Amino acid sequence: xxxxxxxxxxxxxxxxxxxxxxxxxxxxxxxxxxxxxxxxxxxxxxxxxxxxxxxxxxxxxxxxxxxxxxxxxxxxxxxxxxxxxxxxxxxxxxxxxxxxxxxxxxxxxxxxxxxxxxxxxxxxxxxxxxxxxxxxxxxxxxxxxxxxxxxxxxxxxxxxxxxxxxxxxxxxxxxxxxxxxxxxxxxxxxxxxxxxxxxxxxxxxxxxxxxxxxxxxxxxxxxxxxxxxxxxxxxxxxxxxxxxxxxxxxxxxxxxxxxxxxxxxxxxxxxxxxxxxxxxxxxxxxxxxxxxxxxxxxxxxxxxxxxxxxxxxxxxxxxxxxxxxxxxxxxxxxxxxxxxxxxxxxxxxxxxxxxxxxxxxxxxxxxxxxxxxxxxxxxxxxxxxxxxxxxxxxxxxxxxxxxxxxxxxxxxxxxxxxxxxxxxxxxxxxxxxxxxxxxxxxxxxxxxxxxxxxxxxxxxxxxxxxxxx
Numbered sequence: 381x382x383x384x385x386x387x388x389x390x391x392x393x394x395x396x397x398x399x400x401x402x403x404x405x406x407x408x409x410x411x412x413x414x415x416x417x418x419x420x421x422x423x424x425x426x427x428x429x430x431x432x433x434x435x436x437x438x439x440x441x442x443x444x445x446x447x448x449x450x451x452x453x454x455x456x457x458x459x460x461x462x463x464x465x466x467x468x469x470x471x472x473x474x475x476x477x478x479x480x481x482x483x484x485x486x487x488x489x490x491x492x493x494x495x496x497x498x499x500x501x502x503x504x505x506x507x508x509x510x511x512x513x514x515x516x517x518x519x520x521x522x523x524x525x526x527x528x529x530x531x532x533x534x535x536x537x538x539x540x541x542x543x544x545x546x547x548x549x550x551x552x553x554x555x556x557x558x559x560x561x562x563x564x565x566x567x568x569x570x571x572x573x574x575x576x577x578x579x580x581x582x583x584x585x586x587x588x589x590x591x592x593x594x595x596x597x598x599x600x601x602x603x604x605x606x607x608x609x610x611x612x613x614x615x616x617x618x619x620x621x622x623x624x625x626x627x628x629x630x631x632x633x634x635x636x637x638x639x640x641x642x643x644x645x646x647x648x649x650x651x652x653x654x655x656x657x658x659x660x661x662x663x664x665x666x667x668x669x670x671x672x673x674x675x676x677x678x679x680x681x682x683x684x685x686x687x688x689x690x691x692x693x694x695x696x697x698x699x700x701x702x703x704x705x706x707x708x709x710x711x712x713x714x715x716x717x718x719x720x721x722x723x724x725x726x727x728x729x730x731x732x733x734x735x736x737x738x739x740x741x742x743x744x745x746x747x748x749x750x751x752x753x754x755x756x757x758x759x760x761x762x763x764x765x766x767x768x769x770x771x772x773x774x775x776x777x778x779x780x781x782x783x784x785x786x787x788x789x790x791x792x793x794x795x796x797x798x799x800x801x802x803x804x805x806x807x808x809x810x811x812x813x814x815x816x817x818x819x820x821x822x823x824x825x826x827x828x829x830x831x832x833x834x835x836x837x838x839x840x841x842x843x844x845x846x847x848x849x
Contacts, residue, residue: 381427383435383446388477388485390450392555395580398573399561400452405442405474406491406501408548410535413437414505414808415512415815417529420552424479424529431530440530440550442474442487451476453493456560457567458627459677461661466567468560468627469495472503475556482584484556485529488549504544505533506800507846509811511549511638513799517791517818518635523613524606525635526553545804554634557581559678560627566681578685585632596685597699604675604707606633611671612714615664616722617790618644618749622654622845624662624670626677640845643790645834647742647749653793655844668715672707679704721785722753724777734772741768748834753786754824787821789828793843794835 393400418428430436438444442451453470460468470493476485488511489503512528519525534546557580565574582589582599592598610633614621621628622640630636640654649665657663662670679700686696719735720727742749745764752762757779761769791814799810817831824832834840 381430383439383444386426386439386446387480388446388449389480390448390452390477392454392475392478392484392580393450393452396573396577398568398570399455399565399577400475401455401469401494402450403453403474403493404451405487405548407443408441408532408534408536408546410533411437411441411548412533412535413440414531414533414547414803415509415811417512417516417527420527420529424481424483424552437532440532441534441548442476442490445476449477453495454556454561455495455564456558456627457564458558458560458625459563459674460625460627461657461659464563467495467564468497469493471496471499472501478555479552482554484553486551486553486556488551489534489546490548500538502534502536502538502546503549504538504540505531505547506544506804507639508547508549509800509803510641510796511551513796513811513814513818514638514641514791515551515635516815517821518619520819520821521613521617521787521790523617523619523635524610524633526551526630528552553630553636554632555584555630556636557584557631558627558636559629559631559674559681560625561631562678562681563626566684571684574681575685578682581631594686594689594699596682597689597703600675600679600682600686600700601703601706603631603633603678604703605710607671607675608707608710609633609714610635611667612711612718614667615715616718617787618647618664620644620651620653620662620664621667622652622657622662624667624674626674629671629674629678642793642843642845643750645748645750645793645840646746647739647752648746649739649743653843653845655846668708668711671711672704675707676704718785722782723772724757724779724782725775726778731771731775734768734775737768741765750787750790751832751834753782754788757782757786784822788824789817789821789831791818792831792833792835794839795831797843 421428435444451474455469457466458468474487474490492501508531515525515528529550532548536546537543538546565577586602589595589598628637642653644651651664652660683696687693690696799814802810
């Protein structure tokens with residue numbers, strides 16, 4: 381394999397040039413492959429052995445590219461903690477192109493772009509490894525997500541609070557179309573651009589919408605559905621994204637941007653780990669409502685297109701509002717179905733009280749969210765739960781089925797931090813060990829007990845995560 385035998389299309393840049401700025405990655409001084417996702421590489425038609433060569437590493441850093449490749453920085457807007465930033469975009473990232481199956485190859489930490497807004501465009505090794513670890517864990521947990529292909533250490537220092545080793549992440553996604561992409565397109569006032577973007581999103585992600593009576597209303601409905609199902613999956617495993625801005629909401633329904641993300645240990649809906657979320661806007665329990673808020677911003681961008689079918693803007697607003705009203709119902713449907721599976725209850729079980737009472741009980745007794753369900757399947761009954769457990773057992777739960785959906789291993793925060801600290805100091809063994817454990821999260825294995833338990837209470841009380849920008 382050589383770079384010339386790899387096919388990377390530039391369809392996004394070709395069809396939506398207003399949202400793309402041609403740019404080149406910065407050449408790293410001493411690139412060293414830190415971690416490579418060989419299974420994903422093979423799935424993409426790439427030879428893992430070639431990716432370990434200088435030219436292969438060049439592809440993973442954007443400096444050795446197939447002929448005709450046109451890397452671009454994507455332009456988009458975003459509501460950051462509720463406030464609109466009208467022009468954000470890839471300030472330290474580049475879209476290299478699309479594989480033949482339609483998936484994007486995208487870099488983070490590849491250097492400054494015209495959208496950097498004063499930033500250095502670089503990334504540190506620790507945050508890039510965090511995204512690699514957590515995104516691959518999410519994939520193993522069967523949650524729609526961008527994937528991590530590689531992390532390459534650049535050999536260049538990055539100045540943050542301290543000097544850190546630099547790195548470039550190569551990730552793969554169904555696409556990088558965001559709600560923020562639509563916010564930017566709508567803000568230009570160019571109806572033709574907005575229509576082309578919506579048609580592009582339909583063709584790429586939701587082709588069933590093309591033949592609907594109102595294809596743009598159908599697009600909104602489809603994005604609403606995949607986002608409702610996605611956030612329900614987050615809630616079911618205790619995942620906290622940490623920065624649910626509209627530029628981090630993908631039209632495809634995949635999870636993206638693992639910055640200040642973390643997994644909850646002790647159950648508490650108010651849990652926040654992000655150092656910049658001092659008001660708890662993106663706390664665990666707020667994630668469904670914030671997703672609905674983000675979808676409302678998406679609906680606003682589509683109003684000019686909806687008005688063409690509805691006949692006027694007022695009718696378009698009424699139509700969009702009605703459609704948005706379905707979010708809570710679809711989220712609840714997905715979350716309840718997931719909770720029934722976690723509790724081993726039949727799909728047609730209508731005992732909602734068991735599910736409704738559980739969050740308050742978990743909070744009151746300060747139980748570890750992940751291990752609670754595996755323990756329940758084993759017959760471990762926490763103190764204070766006997767009445768609830770007796771009612772649960774009356775439904776004859778399938779404990780074997782519970783173990784197929786309740787993980788033993790998640791990216792426990794203390795283990796992730798331990799691995800990242802070791803990697804920053806030059807020891808990658810803990811990272812590779814943790815990745816190996818997380819690839820099979822549902823199978824309990826002897827000798828891995830430390831990977832199944834929460835960290836100390838002192839660690840949890842003071843734990844904070846950072847964007848890594």
